[in-house]
Amino acid sequence: MGYTDDDLRHAAVLRDLALRDTEVWKLVEALTTEVGARPAGSAADARAASWAVAACRGLGLANVRAESLPLRIWQRGPASAQLVAPSTRPLVMAALGNSVAAPAGGIEAEIAWYPDLAALKADTSDHEKSRANGRIVFIDQKMERARDGRGYGAAVPARAVGAIEAARRGALALAIRSIGTDRDRIAHTGAMQYDLSVPRIPAFAVSVPDADLIARLNARGEPMRLQFTLESRSGVEATTQNVIAEVPGTDLADEIVLLGAHLDSWDLGQGAIDDGAGVAIVTAAAALLQRAGKRPRRTVRVALFANEENGFDGARAYGDRYGNVVHQLVAESDFGAGRVWQFKSRVQPAAQALADSMAQQLAPLGVAAGGYDGSPGPDAGVLMRRHRWPAAQLSQDGTNYFDVHHTENDTLDKIDPATLPQNVACWALLAWLAAQSPLPFGPPAL
Ligand SMILES: [Zn+2]
Numbered sequence: 001m002g003y004t005d006d007d008l009r010h011a012a013v014l015r016d017l018a019l020r021d022t023e024v025w026k027l028v029e030a031l032t033t034e035v036g037a038r039p040a041g042s043a044a045d046a047r048a049a050s051w052a053v054a055a056c057r058g059l060g061l062a063n064v065r066a067e068s069l070p071l072r073i074w075q076r077g078p079a080s081a082q083l084v085a086p087s088t089r090p091l092v093m094a095a096l097g098n099s100v101a102a103p104a105g106g107i108e109a110e111i112a113w114y115p116d117l118a119a120l121k122a123d124t125s126d127h128e129k130s131r132a133n134g135r136i137v138f139i140d141q142k143m144e145r146a147r148d149g150r151g152y153g154a155a156v157p158a159r160a161v162g163a164i165e166a167a168r169r170g171a172l173a174l175a176i177r178s179i180g181t182d183r184d185r186i187a188h189t190g191a192m193q194y195d196l197s198v199p200r201i202p203a204f205a206v207s208v209p210d211a212d213l214i215a216r217l218n219a220r221g222e223p224m225r226l227q228f229t230l231e232s233r234s235g236v237e238a239t240t241q242n243v244i245a246e247v248p249g250t251d252l253a254d255e256i257v258l259l260g261a262h263l264d265s266w267d268l269g270q271g272a273i274d275d276g277a278g279v280a281i282v283t284a285a286a287a288l289l290q291r292a293g294k295r296p297r298r299t300v301r302v303a304l305f306a307n308e309e310n311g312f313d314g315a316r317a318y319g320d321r322y323g324n325v326v327h328q329l330v331a332e333s334d335f336g337a338g339r340v341w342q343f344k345s346r347v348q349p350a351a352q353a354l355a356d357s358m359a360q361q362l363a364p365l366g367v368a369a370g371g372y373d374g375s376p377g378p379d380a381g382v383l384m385r386r387h388r389w390p391a392a393q394l395s396q397d398g399t400n401y402f403d404v405h406h407t408e409n410d411t412l413d414k415i416d417p418a419t420l421p422q423n424v425a426c427w428a429l430l431a432w433l434a435a436q437s438p439l440p441f442g443p444p445a446l
Contacts (some may be wrong), residue, residue, distance in 0.1 A: 010292070015364065015421075015429055020421065021425075023424075025417045033369065033412070037272065048240075048241075052243040052283075053066050053232060054230060059284075060287065061247065061286055062246050068239050068241050069242070072235045075236055077101065077230075077231025079093060081228035083213075083322035084108060091208045098191060101232045110226075112131040112171065113139075113224070114204045120166065127170040132169035134170060137166035138175045143402065147341070148398060149335065154181050159179050159327075162192070163203040175204055184275065184403075186409050187207050188393065188407050190266070191309065211438060241326050242303060246300065250295050256298065261278030261331035264305075270410060271409055272414055273401060273404060276415075280420070281337075308378050310354040312382050330380040333376055333377065336401040339422050342395040344371055344393040345392050346392070348392040348441065350439060358429065366422070370395065374391055376392060384446070412438060
Protein backbone atom coordinates (compact mmCIF):
# COMPACT_ATOMS: atom_id res chain seq x y z
CA MET A 1 0.00 0.00 0.00
CA GLY A 2 1.29 3.40 -0.95
CA TYR A 3 0.19 7.01 -1.11
CA THR A 4 -2.57 8.02 -3.53
CA ASP A 5 -1.79 10.26 -6.49
CA ASP A 6 -3.95 12.91 -4.82
CA ASP A 7 -1.86 12.76 -1.65
CA LEU A 8 1.37 13.08 -3.60
CA ARG A 9 0.02 15.94 -5.72
CA HIS A 10 -0.92 17.84 -2.57
CA ALA A 11 2.50 17.11 -1.10
CA ALA A 12 4.03 18.87 -4.11
CA VAL A 13 1.64 21.81 -3.66
CA LEU A 14 2.64 22.10 0.01
CA ARG A 15 6.33 21.96 -0.88
CA ASP A 16 6.00 24.82 -3.36
CA LEU A 17 3.85 26.94 -1.06
CA ALA A 18 6.22 26.41 1.87
CA LEU A 19 9.24 27.61 -0.09
CA ARG A 20 7.49 30.98 -0.38
CA ASP A 21 6.48 31.02 3.31
CA THR A 22 6.83 34.32 5.15
CA GLU A 23 5.07 33.35 8.39
CA VAL A 24 8.00 31.39 9.81
CA TRP A 25 10.29 34.40 10.01
CA LYS A 26 7.52 36.58 11.43
CA LEU A 27 6.95 34.01 14.18
CA VAL A 28 10.54 33.76 15.37
CA GLU A 29 11.02 37.51 15.03
CA ALA A 30 7.97 38.09 17.20
CA LEU A 31 8.85 35.50 19.86
CA THR A 32 12.39 36.79 20.30
CA THR A 33 11.36 40.44 20.17
CA GLU A 34 8.20 40.36 22.24
CA VAL A 35 9.32 37.74 24.79
CA GLY A 36 13.02 36.86 24.51
CA ALA A 37 14.61 34.53 27.07
CA ARG A 38 11.91 32.38 28.70
CA PRO A 39 13.19 29.89 31.25
CA ALA A 40 10.41 27.51 32.31
CA GLY A 41 8.29 28.77 35.18
CA SER A 42 9.35 32.41 34.78
CA ALA A 43 7.09 35.35 34.01
CA ALA A 44 8.58 35.41 30.51
CA ASP A 45 7.69 31.73 30.06
CA ALA A 46 4.06 32.53 30.88
CA ARG A 47 4.20 35.42 28.39
CA ALA A 48 5.62 33.04 25.78
CA ALA A 49 2.69 30.67 26.28
CA SER A 50 0.21 33.53 25.87
CA TRP A 51 2.11 34.67 22.80
CA ALA A 52 2.03 31.17 21.30
CA VAL A 53 -1.70 30.74 21.93
CA ALA A 54 -2.43 34.07 20.25
CA ALA A 55 -0.07 33.33 17.36
CA CYS A 56 -1.60 29.90 16.69
CA ARG A 57 -5.15 31.31 16.82
CA GLY A 58 -4.10 34.11 14.52
CA LEU A 59 -2.87 31.55 12.00
CA GLY A 60 -6.22 29.79 12.00
CA LEU A 61 -5.16 26.68 13.89
CA ALA A 62 -7.84 24.84 15.89
CA ASN A 63 -8.19 23.61 19.47
CA VAL A 64 -5.48 26.01 20.62
CA ARG A 65 -4.81 25.76 24.33
CA ALA A 66 -2.16 26.12 27.03
CA GLU A 67 -2.01 23.14 29.37
CA SER A 68 -0.57 24.13 32.74
CA LEU A 69 1.66 21.94 34.83
CA PRO A 70 3.44 22.48 38.12
CA LEU A 71 7.21 22.15 38.33
CA ARG A 72 10.17 23.08 40.46
CA ILE A 73 12.66 25.40 38.87
CA TRP A 74 16.23 26.56 39.26
CA GLN A 75 16.95 30.31 39.21
CA ARG A 76 20.25 31.97 38.40
CA GLY A 77 21.65 34.66 40.68
CA PRO A 78 24.73 36.86 40.39
CA ALA A 79 28.03 35.08 39.84
CA SER A 80 31.64 35.92 39.01
CA ALA A 81 34.99 34.17 38.74
CA GLN A 82 38.62 35.14 38.51
CA LEU A 83 42.03 33.60 38.67
CA VAL A 84 43.88 35.02 41.67
CA ALA A 85 47.17 33.17 41.09
CA PRO A 86 49.57 33.23 39.36
CA SER A 87 47.98 36.64 38.70
CA THR A 88 44.54 38.19 38.79
CA ARG A 89 42.62 37.44 35.61
CA PRO A 90 38.87 37.93 35.36
CA LEU A 91 36.99 35.04 33.76
CA VAL A 92 33.76 35.09 31.77
CA MET A 93 31.56 32.45 33.37
CA ALA A 94 28.02 31.16 33.73
CA ALA A 95 26.60 28.90 36.40
CA LEU A 96 25.37 25.56 35.12
CA GLY A 97 21.66 24.94 35.48
CA ASN A 98 20.84 23.31 38.84
CA SER A 99 24.11 24.40 40.43
CA VAL A 100 23.83 25.00 44.14
CA ALA A 101 24.98 28.38 45.39
CA ALA A 102 28.47 28.87 46.75
CA PRO A 103 28.72 29.89 50.40
CA ALA A 104 28.40 33.65 50.98
CA GLY A 105 31.70 35.27 50.04
CA GLY A 106 32.39 32.54 47.49
CA ILE A 107 35.08 29.91 47.29
CA GLU A 108 38.79 30.29 46.66
CA ALA A 109 41.01 27.28 46.09
CA GLU A 110 43.76 25.84 43.93
CA ILE A 111 42.72 24.41 40.56
CA ALA A 112 43.07 20.70 39.86
CA TRP A 113 43.18 20.65 36.03
CA TYR A 114 42.00 17.66 33.99
CA PRO A 115 42.09 17.50 30.19
CA ASP A 116 38.68 15.83 30.02
CA LEU A 117 36.06 13.98 32.02
CA ALA A 118 37.76 10.63 31.38
CA ALA A 119 40.93 11.90 33.06
CA LEU A 120 38.95 12.98 36.11
CA LYS A 121 37.26 9.59 36.26
CA ALA A 122 40.65 7.91 36.00
CA ASP A 123 41.82 9.80 39.10
CA THR A 124 41.47 7.88 42.34
CA SER A 125 38.38 8.48 44.42
CA ASP A 126 40.50 7.96 47.54
CA HIS A 127 40.36 11.48 48.93
CA GLU A 128 43.79 11.20 50.53
CA LYS A 129 45.34 10.52 47.13
CA SER A 130 43.14 12.43 44.67
CA ARG A 131 44.41 15.72 43.22
CA ALA A 132 40.82 16.95 43.27
CA ASN A 133 40.48 16.79 47.04
CA GLY A 134 40.04 20.24 48.58
CA ARG A 135 40.46 21.93 45.18
CA ILE A 136 38.32 23.33 42.38
CA VAL A 137 38.27 20.76 39.60
CA PHE A 138 38.66 22.20 36.10
CA ILE A 139 37.63 19.95 33.20
CA ASP A 140 39.04 21.15 29.89
CA GLN A 141 36.72 19.01 27.74
CA LYS A 142 36.86 20.27 24.13
CA MET A 143 33.98 20.00 21.70
CA GLU A 144 34.35 19.08 18.04
CA ARG A 145 32.40 20.98 15.36
CA ALA A 146 30.23 18.76 13.14
CA ARG A 147 27.20 19.12 10.91
CA ASP A 148 25.29 16.48 12.86
CA GLY A 149 26.29 17.86 16.26
CA ARG A 150 27.95 14.63 17.38
CA GLY A 151 30.61 16.61 19.25
CA TYR A 152 27.97 17.68 21.75
CA GLY A 153 27.08 14.15 22.78
CA ALA A 154 30.76 13.41 23.25
CA ALA A 155 31.51 16.50 25.34
CA VAL A 156 28.33 17.14 27.32
CA PRO A 157 28.87 14.51 30.03
CA ALA A 158 31.58 16.80 31.44
CA ARG A 159 28.83 19.34 32.10
CA ALA A 160 26.12 16.88 33.09
CA VAL A 161 28.00 14.70 35.57
CA GLY A 162 31.32 16.49 36.12
CA ALA A 163 30.22 17.82 39.52
CA ILE A 164 29.35 14.31 40.68
CA GLU A 165 32.76 12.94 39.68
CA ALA A 166 34.55 15.95 41.19
CA ALA A 167 32.63 15.71 44.48
CA ARG A 168 33.33 12.00 44.66
CA ARG A 169 37.02 12.96 44.83
CA GLY A 170 36.55 15.62 47.48
CA ALA A 171 36.47 18.70 45.24
CA LEU A 172 34.99 21.96 46.50
CA ALA A 173 33.56 23.03 43.13
CA LEU A 174 33.57 22.26 39.42
CA ALA A 175 34.56 24.56 36.58
CA ILE A 176 34.51 23.46 32.94
CA ARG A 177 35.46 24.74 29.52
CA SER A 178 32.18 25.80 27.92
CA ILE A 179 30.54 23.06 25.87
CA GLY A 180 30.55 25.01 22.62
CA THR A 181 32.35 25.40 19.30
CA ASP A 182 32.87 29.18 19.29
CA ARG A 183 35.98 31.14 20.14
CA ASP A 184 34.06 33.98 21.74
CA ARG A 185 34.26 35.32 25.25
CA ILE A 186 30.84 33.93 26.20
CA ALA A 187 29.99 31.10 28.58
CA HIS A 188 27.59 28.28 27.70
CA THR A 189 25.15 27.19 30.37
CA GLY A 190 23.08 23.98 30.38
CA ALA A 191 21.69 21.45 32.79
CA MET A 192 23.85 19.50 35.23
CA GLN A 193 23.02 16.78 37.73
CA TYR A 194 23.83 15.77 41.25
CA ASP A 195 23.97 12.39 42.91
CA LEU A 196 22.55 11.83 46.39
CA SER A 197 25.62 9.83 47.38
CA VAL A 198 28.06 12.76 47.17
CA PRO A 199 27.97 16.42 48.25
CA ARG A 200 26.39 18.98 45.92
CA ILE A 201 29.13 21.33 44.84
CA PRO A 202 28.72 24.54 42.79
CA ALA A 203 29.41 24.22 39.07
CA PHE A 204 30.02 26.71 36.27
CA ALA A 205 31.43 27.03 32.77
CA VAL A 206 34.01 29.55 31.61
CA SER A 207 34.35 30.88 28.06
CA VAL A 208 36.50 29.02 25.57
CA PRO A 209 39.21 31.74 25.47
CA ASP A 210 39.35 31.68 29.28
CA ALA A 211 39.65 27.89 29.24
CA ASP A 212 42.49 28.29 26.73
CA LEU A 213 44.25 30.66 29.12
CA ILE A 214 43.86 28.22 32.00
CA ALA A 215 45.24 25.42 29.82
CA ARG A 216 48.28 27.51 28.86
CA LEU A 217 48.99 28.42 32.46
CA ASN A 218 48.59 24.78 33.42
CA ALA A 219 51.13 23.84 30.76
CA ARG A 220 53.61 26.17 32.44
CA GLY A 221 53.25 24.13 35.60
CA GLU A 222 52.30 27.10 37.72
CA PRO A 223 49.81 26.52 40.53
CA MET A 224 46.58 28.35 39.77
CA ARG A 225 44.10 29.61 42.29
CA LEU A 226 40.53 30.41 41.36
CA GLN A 227 38.04 32.51 43.28
CA PHE A 228 34.36 32.64 42.47
CA THR A 229 30.96 33.64 43.76
CA LEU A 230 27.75 31.99 42.65
CA GLU A 231 24.21 32.59 43.81
CA SER A 232 21.20 30.53 42.79
CA ARG A 233 17.94 29.10 44.04
CA SER A 234 16.76 25.53 43.50
CA GLY A 235 13.43 23.79 43.92
CA VAL A 236 11.32 26.93 43.54
CA GLU A 237 7.67 26.03 43.00
CA ALA A 238 6.30 27.37 39.72
CA THR A 239 3.88 26.74 36.88
CA THR A 240 4.59 26.28 33.19
CA GLN A 241 2.58 25.37 30.09
CA ASN A 242 2.59 23.12 27.05
CA VAL A 243 0.92 24.91 24.17
CA ILE A 244 -1.11 22.78 21.76
CA ALA A 245 -2.67 23.69 18.41
CA GLU A 246 -4.19 21.49 15.75
CA VAL A 247 -5.19 21.00 12.17
CA PRO A 248 -8.16 18.66 12.74
CA GLY A 249 -8.21 15.41 10.84
CA THR A 250 -11.09 13.72 9.04
CA ASP A 251 -11.70 9.94 9.07
CA LEU A 252 -8.75 9.26 11.42
CA ALA A 253 -9.06 12.47 13.43
CA ASP A 254 -8.44 10.75 16.76
CA GLU A 255 -4.94 9.74 15.66
CA ILE A 256 -2.20 12.32 16.15
CA VAL A 257 0.74 13.43 14.03
CA LEU A 258 2.80 15.43 16.51
CA LEU A 259 5.04 18.28 15.34
CA GLY A 260 7.06 19.31 18.37
CA ALA A 261 9.38 22.08 19.49
CA HIS A 262 10.09 23.53 22.90
CA LEU A 263 8.79 26.86 24.02
CA ASP A 264 11.18 27.41 26.93
CA SER A 265 14.78 28.57 26.60
CA TRP A 266 17.74 29.13 28.85
CA ASP A 267 17.79 32.47 30.62
CA LEU A 268 20.71 33.87 28.58
CA GLY A 269 20.18 35.31 25.10
CA GLN A 270 16.80 35.40 23.36
CA GLY A 271 16.15 31.69 22.76
CA ALA A 272 16.33 32.31 19.01
CA ILE A 273 18.02 29.19 17.67
CA ASP A 274 17.12 27.18 20.80
CA ASP A 275 14.31 26.86 20.21
CA GLY A 276 12.50 29.87 18.80
CA ALA A 277 13.39 28.62 15.33
CA GLY A 278 11.80 25.22 15.97
CA VAL A 279 8.67 26.82 17.42
CA ALA A 280 8.35 28.96 14.31
CA ILE A 281 9.09 26.12 11.88
CA VAL A 282 6.53 23.61 13.16
CA THR A 283 3.88 26.26 13.77
CA ALA A 284 4.34 27.68 10.27
CA ALA A 285 4.19 24.17 8.79
CA ALA A 286 0.86 23.44 10.51
CA ALA A 287 -0.46 26.84 9.50
CA LEU A 288 0.50 26.11 5.90
CA LEU A 289 -1.39 22.79 5.98
CA GLN A 290 -4.39 24.66 7.32
CA ARG A 291 -4.11 27.39 4.69
CA ALA A 292 -3.64 24.96 1.81
CA GLY A 293 -7.19 23.85 2.36
CA LYS A 294 -7.11 20.07 2.11
CA ARG A 295 -7.82 18.54 5.49
CA PRO A 296 -5.57 15.68 6.56
CA ARG A 297 -6.96 12.27 7.54
CA ARG A 298 -5.23 12.30 10.93
CA THR A 299 -5.05 15.32 13.23
CA VAL A 300 -1.81 17.27 12.91
CA ARG A 301 -0.93 18.63 16.32
CA VAL A 302 1.70 21.23 17.13
CA ALA A 303 3.05 20.64 20.65
CA LEU A 304 5.26 23.39 22.07
CA PHE A 305 6.78 21.68 25.08
CA ALA A 306 7.52 23.23 28.45
CA ASN A 307 10.90 22.99 30.16
CA GLU A 308 12.85 20.89 27.70
CA GLU A 309 15.99 22.56 28.94
CA ASN A 310 15.91 21.51 32.54
CA GLY A 311 13.76 18.48 33.22
CA PHE A 312 11.41 17.55 30.34
CA ASP A 313 8.42 18.35 32.56
CA GLY A 314 6.35 19.28 29.52
CA ALA A 315 7.08 16.07 27.61
CA ARG A 316 6.28 13.96 30.66
CA ALA A 317 3.03 15.83 31.33
CA TYR A 318 2.07 15.42 27.68
CA GLY A 319 2.69 11.68 27.90
CA ASP A 320 0.67 11.43 31.12
CA ARG A 321 -2.23 13.23 29.48
CA TYR A 322 -2.20 11.67 26.01
CA GLY A 323 -0.49 8.32 26.57
CA ASN A 324 -3.62 6.43 25.54
CA VAL A 325 -4.15 8.38 22.33
CA VAL A 326 -2.84 6.77 19.14
CA HIS A 327 0.15 8.69 17.84
CA GLN A 328 1.00 8.10 14.22
CA LEU A 329 4.23 10.07 14.50
CA VAL A 330 6.24 12.21 16.91
CA ALA A 331 9.02 14.53 15.77
CA GLU A 332 10.61 17.72 17.03
CA SER A 333 12.46 20.65 15.50
CA ASP A 334 15.14 21.57 18.03
CA PHE A 335 18.49 22.02 16.34
CA GLY A 336 18.50 25.64 15.27
CA ALA A 337 17.61 27.16 11.95
CA GLY A 338 19.97 25.46 9.49
CA ARG A 339 18.73 23.64 6.39
CA VAL A 340 17.40 20.11 6.73
CA TRP A 341 19.87 17.73 5.09
CA GLN A 342 18.71 14.28 6.14
CA PHE A 343 15.50 12.39 6.89
CA LYS A 344 15.32 9.34 9.13
CA SER A 345 12.30 7.43 10.28
CA ARG A 346 11.54 4.96 13.02
CA VAL A 347 8.39 3.11 12.02
CA GLN A 348 7.18 -0.48 11.97
CA PRO A 349 8.81 -2.55 9.20
CA ALA A 350 5.60 -2.69 7.13
CA ALA A 351 5.53 1.12 7.00
CA GLN A 352 9.15 1.57 5.89
CA ALA A 353 8.11 1.68 2.23
CA LEU A 354 5.89 4.66 3.10
CA ALA A 355 8.84 6.29 4.83
CA ASP A 356 10.77 5.72 1.61
CA SER A 357 8.02 7.56 -0.28
CA MET A 358 8.34 10.43 2.17
CA ALA A 359 12.06 10.52 1.54
CA GLN A 360 11.37 10.75 -2.22
CA GLN A 361 9.11 13.75 -1.64
CA LEU A 362 11.80 15.39 0.50
CA ALA A 363 14.59 14.75 -2.01
CA PRO A 364 13.84 17.83 -4.17
CA LEU A 365 14.44 19.92 -1.04
CA GLY A 366 18.01 18.63 -0.83
CA VAL A 367 17.24 16.09 1.89
CA ALA A 368 18.98 12.72 1.83
CA ALA A 369 17.37 9.46 2.93
CA GLY A 370 19.03 8.36 6.15
CA GLY A 371 17.55 5.06 7.25
CA TYR A 372 15.24 3.73 9.90
CA ASP A 373 17.00 4.56 13.16
CA GLY A 374 15.67 8.10 13.52
CA SER A 375 15.82 9.91 16.82
CA PRO A 376 13.15 12.56 16.89
CA GLY A 377 14.52 15.27 19.21
CA PRO A 378 14.58 15.62 22.98
CA ASP A 379 10.91 15.83 24.03
CA ALA A 380 9.68 13.65 21.19
CA GLY A 381 12.44 11.19 22.09
CA VAL A 382 11.15 10.96 25.65
CA LEU A 383 7.69 10.20 24.25
CA MET A 384 8.94 7.75 21.63
CA ARG A 385 10.77 5.71 24.24
CA ARG A 386 8.10 5.93 26.92
CA HIS A 387 5.08 5.17 24.72
CA ARG A 388 6.77 3.36 21.83
CA TRP A 389 5.35 5.92 19.41
CA PRO A 390 6.73 6.00 15.86
CA ALA A 391 9.06 8.85 15.07
CA ALA A 392 10.88 10.79 12.41
CA GLN A 393 13.98 12.95 12.35
CA LEU A 394 14.58 15.90 10.05
CA SER A 395 18.27 16.60 10.67
CA GLN A 396 19.29 20.24 10.36
CA ASP A 397 22.74 21.47 9.51
CA GLY A 398 24.14 22.11 12.99
CA THR A 399 27.64 23.15 11.94
CA ASN A 400 27.30 26.52 13.68
CA TYR A 401 24.60 25.65 16.18
CA PHE A 402 26.92 25.17 19.13
CA ASP A 403 28.65 28.50 18.58
CA VAL A 404 25.78 30.22 20.39
CA HIS A 405 23.81 27.37 22.00
CA HIS A 406 22.80 28.21 25.61
CA THR A 407 24.59 31.57 25.54
CA GLU A 408 23.81 35.26 25.52
CA ASN A 409 24.64 35.17 21.79
CA ASP A 410 21.57 33.06 20.98
CA THR A 411 19.87 36.04 19.39
CA LEU A 412 17.71 36.56 16.31
CA ASP A 413 20.55 37.79 14.10
CA LYS A 414 22.03 34.25 14.20
CA ILE A 415 19.10 32.98 12.13
CA ASP A 416 19.38 33.18 8.35
CA PRO A 417 15.84 33.93 7.16
CA ALA A 418 16.65 32.19 3.87
CA THR A 419 17.02 28.73 5.46
CA LEU A 420 13.66 28.74 7.24
CA PRO A 421 11.19 28.10 4.36
CA GLN A 422 13.02 24.88 3.40
CA ASN A 423 12.47 23.69 6.97
CA VAL A 424 8.78 24.57 6.77
CA ALA A 425 8.52 22.62 3.52
CA CYS A 426 10.08 19.52 5.10
CA TRP A 427 7.80 19.66 8.13
CA ALA A 428 4.67 20.30 6.08
CA LEU A 429 5.48 17.31 3.85
CA LEU A 430 6.26 15.12 6.85
CA ALA A 431 3.02 16.08 8.59
CA TRP A 432 0.87 15.67 5.52
CA LEU A 433 2.25 12.30 4.47
CA ALA A 434 2.19 10.90 8.01
CA ALA A 435 -1.41 12.03 8.31
CA GLN A 436 -2.44 10.45 4.98
CA SER A 437 -0.65 7.14 5.46
CA PRO A 438 -2.74 4.07 4.59
CA LEU A 439 -0.91 2.20 7.39
CA PRO A 440 -0.18 2.84 11.04
CA PHE A 441 3.49 3.81 11.46
CA GLY A 442 3.75 2.06 14.80
CA PRO A 443 4.80 0.39 16.84
CA PRO A 444 8.43 0.91 15.82
CA ALA A 445 11.41 -1.19 16.77
CA LEU A 446 13.28 0.70 19.51
ZN1 LIG B 1 16.54 23.05 22.52
